[in-house]
Amino acid sequence: MTAATTSDFQAILDGNTHKTIPISAYESNLAGIYKMIPPSPNPITFDPMIHLTYYATTDPVVKDRFHQTRRLTMDELGLTHPHQISPIGVSDPFQLFTEEAIIIMRRELLQKETFLKYARYSYNSTSGLDCVVRGFVKDGDEIICPFTYSAWTSSKTMELVSWMAGVELEIVMDYEIAHSNISMKSENLAEEERIKHARELVRRGSNGEDLPAVVGWHYDSYPFVCVLMLSDTTNMIGGETALRMGNGGEVAVVPGPVRGSATVLQGRMIEHIAPVPLGASERITMVTSYRAKDPKIRDGSVLTTIKPELNWGSRYNQFYSEWIDYRVELMKKKLDIIVREKFDASGKFDKKKVVESLKEIEEYIKNTYE
Template structure:
């Protein structure tokens, strides 16, 4: 039921879903063992260095593994689409950041001051025990996680990700840099046999994926491309892979991309591919860091929409921080497209009316989708109303 209190809570930054001190002190610290296993280091003055923190440059072996990574095309997945911006659909996990880089990123996001400011219980979890951090790396002019922000925006990092994606990309907007999904398994509630059985069905091709317990349910991403980075030790992890719904002659079947190891990443054209992150077995945590991208070329198709990330749907999005960035990015793209129209309205010295009409229709559609993406359906309001109080514990 939609209430004025719910609306106020959402507009105030989803404060009704903030993680409590009790959860952080009793769950986060214990589960992730920040002090005992990783040690405390001062990350405030550590600068990102590609030769030291990108595996491609830090290790000849890492470079070799990167270069030999399998990339599946949209055609191979049976998912060719007129709106795709690259032939690449998904990659196998590839080495991206070194152990030291991952350690620094983990300490930045698990810093209590930052965590308590940005962490929210995750509304899309099918376990009800997970949380999310969004829009924390750079919030307006404030950079709260400097190393993480540098790591994802450094030209050397961008170059490697573009190579994997098969197209030049830019981050969708600052809010979508390095958002974090934290999954915690409650041993008292976990049904490992059911999880293992359903996962094996998917691996054998005997399931359409509806029976896979997951940290994040079946979905398409809000933006054309995503890069998913693993921040957890997966040595004893069973599962953690990404499952994809295929098309074409394999429609109804599930394809599984191996789960990445700590420091490894996967590139996915997630705006067009329905996928899921199954709940892992054998570990107490699964922390992934996701950065979302759109085409660098403003004239390329941009299918971005806010179905899974707007504040009324995703509790990690803060109303007064998120929406202004959305308007800024979309306005910037429209401005660049209008400039292109202005410079190309004549062909061989003659006004090209047909070109201009079609181009303006495309801009009109882009403006319409920008507005409609911010609308909230009755079902979305109902779903938001189901989660009016924070989870008691992880």
């Protein structure tokens, strides 16, 4: 690995603008898709009773389907860990947002000025237009995408995501609301992939259950994520998420989501791979990151995959400022708890408990600046 130069540091400070997507790439790959999104004559305000599938219907079957969604526990995955924040490891896809909501979020994300300002090439892109759009929903005090912001911060949305995760969650920080991963290819290339895959299945005598190639084993930097599919997956081959289990390295497969559905994953504790689907001309996902709402529960967030020095989508001044704000605010809550609970059941000062609590905060401070 080569040492970083002065120009490298300056590029990071400048917001990694050297990795912005050129207007020509937008015009050739995304402009046509944006024009196909049904327009809305007036701004639409997010309404959980209209835009969350669970609340938008009175059909008890839909509600029952939500509650019957398969959730694999950490124990079932062989990954039980003292630092896990929930017994749930991962959920199967479940319908989260309605079609109208998806249309509006696609419109806000792919709007030309917003995309060109906030999109950056993915640091691990191998080909085509693979990019990440981060910090575009709310920039400082300005809400750029009001519908998307309200959709993810709604208490009703938070309740559904928390129920599926098995623990009450809250969004890590505004910067991590709806960061989006976009992979594009021409329809001709997508069709070639579908044909090639079909021929390969015939050659191997497969029953069609084979998984396509996937790359990128990794742990997430935050305790939990909710991954929402914004694309039509009808012609998509693959798209399943694979998890590394603790039972001798076996792999568990979570079905690929359909448009409007989401999956929750305790990604900080589970090594997993992002799918590389074939046969689709676009793949757009939105990811919102969470930690436990209860300040007593450990926050194991790190910056392994998201710091501006690595992930070009994270802009230095905005990202680190919000990181420090949320970490310091959480430390204040933890310190308040120590003050409130410094006595034991008999009313005596609990020295051992207080010392251990202070050591945990000391570690949290160290992890924050490291």
